[in-house]
Amino acid sequence: MPKQTLLDAVEFQRQSCENIGSPFYCDLLACALSEPALDRPFWDALDQFEGNPMSTLSTLRILGALHDLVLSGEAESLAATFPHGDFPGDATKAWHELDAVITKHRAFIDSRLESQVQTNEVRRCAALVPGFLEVSARAGLPLRLAELGASAGLNLCWDSYQYRFGDVTWGNDDALLTLETDWSGNHPEMGPIQIAGRRGCDLSPLDMADANDRRKLQSFIWPDQPARQNMIRRAIRATESTSLNLEKMPAGDFVGEVLDARQDGEVTVIYHSIMWMYVPEEERDTITAAIKEAGRSATATSPLAWLRMEFADSETAALWLDYWPSAEAPHVRERLADCHYHGTSVRWFGAGATS
Ligand SMILES: C[S@@+](CC[C@H](N)C(=O)[O-])C[C@H]1O[C@@H](n2cnc3c(N)ncnc32)[C@H](O)[C@@H]1O
Incomplete structure (x- = not known):
């Protein structure tokens, strides 16, 4: 997939997080976009996924997978950087945690990239x-x-x-x-x-x-x-x-x-x-x-x-x-x-x- 296509899809999602009310995800994606090296695990996982990044909302899929690891207690160091209680989250620290977390849980991340974003509002x-x-x-x-x-x-x-x-x-x-x-x-x-x-x-x-x-x-x-x-x-x-x-x-x-x-x-x-x-x-x-x-x-x-x-x-x-x-x-x-x-x-x- 052309690298620019991927960057555009992540930038689209960053803006959407800004507009619809997730300052933390907006900042986390801004950190990712400031270091778009395809050998970083975050970018590599998105790049290896074969679906169209815009129509599949692959950025939301990977964010959902990471949040799942936080909720399950599988990624405690990442959880410490995510919003909880009165703490608004620290996106810069979260971005640095992602290398280790995605490398360790790559099979889970890849499987979640294959499954749709699913909500029940x-x-x-x-x-x-x-x-x-x-x-x-x-x-x-x-x-x-x-x-x-x-x-x-x-x-x-x-x-x-x-x-x-x-x-x-x-x-x-x-x-x-x-x-x-x-x-x-x-x-x-x-x-x-x-x-x-x-x-x-x-x-x-x-x-x-x-x-x-x-x-x-x-x-x-x-x-x-x-x-x-x-x-x-x-x-x-x-x-x-x-x-x-x-x-x-x-x-x-x-x-x-x-x-x-x-x-x-x-x-x-x-x-x-x-x-x-x-x-x-x-x-x-x-x-x-x-x-x-x-x-x-x-x-x-x-x-x-x-x-x-x-x-x-x-x-x-x-x-x-x-x-x-x-x-x-x-x-x-x-x-x-x-x-x-x-x-x-x-x-x-x-x-x-x-x-
Ligand atoms: C955005 S979610 C909305 C879920 C729920 N209706 C709500 O309002 O919270 C769309 C749902 O439609 C389901 N869906 C999409 N295409 C479908 C189809 N052709 N047949 C049955 N379900 C479908 C998806 O799996 C997903 O759960």
Whole structure:
């Protein structure tokens, strides 16, 4: 790979860490960029990895691997340089530690370079739940949930958490985790929601009962973002007794199974957040066609909903709902809300909004 391609990808990630809030990673990557000798283990590991450094986000993959070693206690000298407690981290010292750490753990680093960056952003539930409330109010039936690209399944358990939508509180009063979001606009009907069942799929589901998978998920949260670390820990604890039915399969195959299993007396809700851009175009077309086809056979006792929180532009996500109430009633498509792509803010438009 041309050396400049690699340098550009690392510089891109350095800027992104600066803009999105990891001063420590920003400084660490600046140290690396100031000594771009390909025989240094950090650069050698990235250089030997065959994927495109920009599209695979290989810089985030190696940072995640290093953070994993810090979290597991395998790299104590590096851990001393990473942010912890009130200590903001010392990027210069961390950079000097990397030679020894990467050399010692090279097989692990290489294996993690081969696996995708994988997060599960729980606060997105604060944007999805108003959509579930809307579906529940329309259908008046229990929800049969099916999540595409569910990662660790933490957003399949959205009913385990409590929510503060601006000044309105909703959800589980005894929850270990409260998700707050800046809210603007009216609110949907805030009634109780019945859940008939839940299942999800992912190309590589993470099992939160497995310590390695738990740590892997945490390792992709930047070390100087303790609030997000704390949120994920609480979400894992809050959901440990929920049966998830997480299946390792592409969304295109999974949707077919979900649609075939529809039952009377339930509204089937297919949903996803920030995963659509990873799905190949052909698979997206398959999913869209299968859902539309199934919508034609919806009935008042088995309606179909497709709810999705996906990027609208580079800074905003939108919450879209497609709803098929029955074969006789018209299909509707509505843009229910705009939101921050981490769910930290929601601008609710509600029913009827399409632009
Ligand atoms: C950015 S993560 C978002 C995870 C979760 N939806 C959230 O909002 O936190 C995208 C997830 O989609 C999964 N994914 C990507 N392409 C997929 C596909 N074709 N079928 C199923 N899952 C897929 C990835 O493995 C990853 O877990």
